[in-house]
Amino acid sequence: MADLVVDARGLSCPMPIVKAKKGIDSLQPGQVMELITTDKGSVNDVQAWAKQAGHEVLSVEERNGEYRFRIQKG
Template sequence: MNFDKELDARGLNCPLPILRCKKSLADMPSGQVLKIVATDPGAIKDFQAFSKQTGNELLSSAEAGGEYTFFMKKK
């Protein structure tokens, strides 16, 4: 998937991946896509909830080898 910016949140525990995501999205124009890579298993539910609360679209989420990759489109 194409993305405009990447956020490495590996090794960070809740709520840091969400806070860093929020900060990154704030610096991006509407419609751009942010790729987030995290290692916290709680990030799956966190990013789903964050998407619903903020209106930013969670395009996809996947897990491979203990790493979780999310693609979020800024509203």
């Protein structure tokens, strides 16, 4: 289970990572955020964001045009 679910469906660049940043700021290190997006670019964007910001992408799943990321706060 994620500690926080952030819904960024329907939003385009740069909103998914802006929302991800806002979400993860409310967590403690080690907690997990689930981020849901529909923007195709977000697959690469979210991973680049996590790497730069020092968080870990635990998993990425695609289902029916939705991307679900599980991200652990670093």
